[in-house]
Amino acid sequence: RLPAAVDSFAKAKGSHFPSPDFWGKEIVYSIQVDRFNDGSPSNNDPAPSEAEWNRIPGLRHGGDLKGIEQRLDYLKDLGITTLWLTPIFKHNGSYHGYCATNPTDVDPGFGSREELRNLVSEAHARNIKVVLDVVVNHLCDNQSSYVKHADHARCSNDLNTANWTGADASSPAQGELAMGDSFFPAFRRPEFFNRCGSNSGSDTSGQGAETMYGDFSSGMFDYNTRNRDFQEIFTNLHKWWIAYADVDGFRLDAAKHVTEDYLAYFSTHVRDYAKTLGKDNFYIVGEVAASPDWSARRLGTMQTHVENPSLHGNVPQSLLSSIWDLQPTYLSHQAARFPGMNAIYDFIFSGDSRDYLVGKSSGARIESFYRSQDYQMLAQQSDPRLNWKVLEIHDWPRIVSDSPDDLWKSKLALSYLATVPGIPVIYYGMEQGFNGRCLDEAFAVKGAKESIRSFCQGGDDAMKRQDMFMGSPWRLGSTVPAIRDLAYVGPRDAASSLGWQEDPMLNRDHDVYRTAKRMNHLRASCSPLHQGDTFYSWHETSNSGILAFSRIDAGKEMLVIVNNSSVPLPIPSLTIKSGGSFDFQNVENDLEKAKASSFTASFHGLKVEGNSVAVFARAEDLGPYNEDLKLRLCK
Incomplete structure (x- = not known):
């Protein structure tokens, strides 16, 4: 089956797309496939009857693979370099796809195998990588x-x-x-x-x-993930998608809930197979919503010495036995000489960051975790710069759900994501200010069932997964007035035929989108932001105030000052890592400079606006002013 997939791809597309040298430079865009864009109305479920309108939030809405392909140029403009797609394999009919029934085929509601391969090919033509979501914990079957x-x-x-x-x-x-x-x-x-x-x-x-x-x-x-036959079959089935569709990585759903030896087997053999196709740095990231020791047993070196697994931490015997078997394979892999997953979600950092940005905790918690033994334990397993940083995901409320009109909070969140260590993950619609809130005026006259109104008062997952295309039945609110005006809850209309540049749901003329684009491109151009070390230099003890840190790479230092309050605040003098006397310059404003001397940066009364991020760099490290982005990128 695998050789046939390789031959099929070679005839249709040629050679496979190579892996990036360093995944830490990527900017990920997370897509809930059913809710993103309907590119093929012919594969939609029948419209619900009037009696079923109360079920609209939990039904399939029509988003598909073709719809994603139609928006690749939009994502390229935003500065996205990797797509993470929620599960697209055959499933039990749930819109989210996490109840898989057959991992060997694409669910017809999302498209076909060929459409997946075409999507990946078109993404690669724009240097955008594709990560597929793999349900590793369970299989669904309604008849069993x-x-x-x-x-x-x-x-x-x-x-x-x-x-x-x-x-x-x-x-x-x-x-x-x-x-x-x-x-x-x-x-x-x-x-x-x-x-x-x-x-x-x-x-x-x-x-x-x-x-x-x-x-x-x-x-x-x-799944009994200890069963060796199961491990081999499951792994081989998913190798096929690399050969056939040329995908670049896997996101392992519910990796907390499976045995460690299974993750070692799957990760090692998938990477080894991808290498034979020219993908020598295939990326595997896991969802492990658990304590750091659980995460460490699943990540990278998995609390073992890769060359001598007899030296290990507190790990199961089944994992040790598996690692001894896998050792010759993973040690031969130059880019990943370890058995576990390449990366995980950094849930602790992400949760602490989210709480700080919305004013529920101080920045001290963020710095405290970064300096903690838990952080060091995780960093010993794998490069922490490869971990995913999230402020919104499909299981969390939108970050502005409690401040649904606060456009500045939307901008703050996107700016912060672009400057912190790790790989930023932008949840679809974040750049359009999505807030996950129903609007009374958005209910269709005939479809305004009281049951839906009641539903909107709750915290159901559908509130976190609003639609992002015209003609859809579940368009919720936004901090951006132009997007908020498109809100609608009711029967599905005809799908829009507008191109991405005219699509009102892809509005690029407001501050939230412009901020996301500007900061994404800044991060991509500046090695300190996408691969540098981090040094925290200031935090307040209260829940409102400034958090400051340096990002440093190859002697280049950049200063990031975050203000989560609603008012401008003076920037304090900051301890820095660079010696000598020189000026730091605001990348967005040439007139704002800080004097550096004796390992201290002094800002002489400069302020950072409320709910904003200011970034400073040495003038000699910056290029000319970019009129489109309204800042200076790094050289």
């Missing part, structure tokens, strides 16, 4: 059920003990699963599933045995 229920707690604890001791993954407390006719054939083996039964919400969100071995919910069957 337990005919004998498990002893949930005992089953989970038995399997967890087996993982730590290296014993076989089985338990007399496991349930018996009756697999329906539609069950994915390659996985139609009971031993491929843990069969411990359904979790409670606290089981899944916690760090007990149940979170790794229980089903998220009824119909979502938890």
Whole structure:
């Protein structure tokens, strides 16, 4: 199957697209595929009847792969270099795609294999990489059920003990699963599933045995990721997408909930295979919403010495056995001489940053984590510059959800993302000020069901996943007045045929978009911002005030001053790492300079505007003023 995919790609597209040398320079745009753009109305679900209008928020709205392809030039203009697509494989009909039923084909509501390959090819033509979302924890099947229920707690604890001791993954407390006719054939083996039964919400969100071995919910069957046959089959199925579609990376959904040996096997063999196609730095990032020690056991070196795994931290025996088997393979990989995932979400830093930006905590928490043993433990496993930094994702409310008209907060968030260490992830619509809020005036006259109005008062996931295309049924609010005026909740209209430059949902004439574009291009041009070290030089103890830090690379130092308050604040004198006497210059304003002397930068009364970020660099490190972007890029 893999050789045929390679031959098919060679005939259709030629050679595979190479990996970037350093993923830390990338700027990621996160796309909820169903909600982004409808490029092929012919593959949409039938419109709901009037009696079903109360279900509109949770239905499929029509976004697809063709719709993403139509907007690649918009994303290029924004400064995006990598796309992360939510799952596009066949699933149970849910709009989000996280209930996969067949990982070997594209869900027809999103398009076809050929459309995925064309999307990736067109993205590569613009030097934009594509990362696919892979559901590694479970398989869904509505026709399958337990005919004998498990002893949930005992089953989970038995399997967890087996993982730590290296014993076989089985338990007399496991349930018996009756697999329906539609069950994915390659996985139609009971031993491929843990069969411990359904979790409670606290089981899944916690760090007990149940979170790794229980089903998220009824119909979502938890993989037995200790099974070696399963590991090999699952990994080979996903290698195929690299060969066929030329994708550049995988984002592993729910990586917290699977065994460490599985992540080592998958990551090592996927990278090794991608290397044979010319992708010698294939990127694997995992969602691990857990404590740092859980993350460390899944990341990079996985708390082991890569050349001598006998030297290790607190890790399961099953992982050690796997690493010994994998060692010859991963040590032969020049760009990734480790068994685990390349990167994770930096959830602690991201959460602390979000709280600071909205005024719920001080910047001291951000600096404290950066200096903590937890941070150092994670940094010892893998390059922290490769971790994803997020302020919004599809599971979190929009950062301006509590201040839905605050355009300045939208600008602040985007500016901050571009200047902090790690890879920034812009959640779709962030650059258009999306706030995840319903507007009373947006309800269609006939579709304004009270049940939808009540729904809008809650915190359901659909509020975090508003539509971004005209003709769609779930267009919510924005901090940008021109985008807010497009809000609509009701029956679906005809899809827009406008090109991206005329599309009102892709408005590029407001300050939020211009800020995002300006800061993305600044980050891309300045090596201190995308690959430099970080030195924190100032924070307030209150929840409102200035946070300042330096970004430093190859002797070049840039100063970043963040103000999360609503009023201008004077910039304090800052300790810097550069010696000598010279001037720092505001990249947006030639008249604003700071005097550097004796490892101190003095700003002599200069202020940073409220809800703003000011960036300073040496004048000799900056190029000419860019009239389009309204700043000086780095040379």
